[in-house]
Amino acid sequence: MPPSIYRIENLVHRYNRQPVLTVDRLDIEPASIVGLVGPNGSGKSTLLKLMAFILRPSEGRILFDGLPAAPFDDSVRFQVTLLTQEPYLMKRTVFNNIVYGLKVRGDRGRWRQPVRDSLAMVGLDPDAFVRRQWDELSGGEAQRVALAARLVLKPRVLLLDEPTASVDARSSELIRNASLRARSDWGTTLVIASHDREWLYDVCDDVLHLFRGKPAGTGRSNMIFGPWVPRAGDRFGKLIGDGSYLDVSAPPGEGATAFIDPAAIRILAKGEVTVSADTVTVDGRVTRLSLERQSGDLFADVRVGPLTLVVRVAESHLAAMTLHRGWPVTLAYRPDSIRWR
Structure with missing residues (x-):
């Protein structure tokens, strides 16, 4: 069996002696697509720079193809x-920006066609752009040229740090498509940090959650921040508008963050009103339905006040109900199923 393209072991990275990223073990397989999600400051960009071998970890090691690098x-x-x-x-010029990596790599001659191919791959007309100067490009065009300069190398690994956050919708779509084509055409491994969770869940083989510099699980998960308000009994809640609360178990501290597994939430079937005493309900509206690539499970995004909760639709409920975008639903879950960080 070939080695993982990345194996990260006992990694700690610090800025000004303060740890900002801690990863005990992480394996990434060749030709896979891995997403990184998490709030700002969670360590996504630092992890990508370490995987790009721009930074050296303060502790631990990163193996590439089974060998230290x-x-x-x-x-x-x-x-x-x-x-x-x-x-x-x-x-x-655009041409000289794109060809630079080929020159540094030692490739000689025959640059014209690879440059034209990489421009076409990101949706830019080679005839119109090869002679253009760097300062004659819009923001979306500049980002696509920057991507073309990486694709021309046909890399084994393409790391993307919020690649579409500052561009227009058309450029965003073209950047996404070109990145996925690198995987399909050349077997390129993609690692993508993005706040666009819907896109990541659609295309990724795995999604890694980072929180406060540490992995907080893989796959789909609901991450809910406080503040938490004391409620009846030993429960707490998050105000979600109109006097409604999302109830949780007692948080371990003021700054604690709640994690709810999508499988721990269920959508009540039409007419179902009876729930156990240790279960709470909250009303919402379906905003999106999606199938997970690997498992084939159906997931529903449900808007609850200002929050969007991801719910795995149980097989036992699929035959009993029909879900559509925009439909009102009632969610049920047990507060004791919540994990705290």
Whole structure:
């Protein structure tokens, strides 16, 4: 069996002596698509820079193809590339920006067609753009040129840090499609940090949640921040508007964050009103239905006040109810099923 393309072991990274990222073990398989989600400051960008071998971890090691690799090693330098949210282009033409990596890699001649192919891949007309200067591009065009400069290398790993956060809708779609084509055409491994969870859940083989610099599980999960208000008995709740609360078990501290597994929430069938005393209900509206690629499970996104909760629709309920976007539903869950961080 071939080794994982990445194996991260006992990693700790610090800024100014303060730990910002701790990963005990993480394996990423070749040609997979892995998503990274989490709030700002959770360590996503730091992890991508470490995986790009731009940074050296304070502790631990990162294996690439089963072997240790250090920043800027020749063994990884042209196999792994990172696209950040803000495109960095050199003060030169589009052609010379894209061809730069080929020159540094030592490729000689025959640059014209790879450059044209990479521009076409990101939806830019080669005839119109190869001679354009870097400062004659819109924001979305600049980001697509930056991606083309990475795709021209046909990398084994493409790391994407919020690649579509600052571009228009058309550029966003073209960047996504070009990234996925790299995987389908060349077997490129994709690791994508994004706040667009819907897109990640549609395309990723796995999604890793980072929270306060540590992995907080994989797959779909509901992450709910306080503040928490004392309620009846030993329960607490989060105000979600109109005097309604999302009830939870007692948080371990003021800054605690609640995690609810989508499988721990169920949608009550039409006419079902009886729930146990240790179960609470909350009303919402279905905003999206999606199938998980690997498991084939159906998930519903349900808007509850200002929150969106992801619910795994149980097989036992599929035959008993029909769900559509926009339909009102009632959710039921047990507060004691909540995990705290």
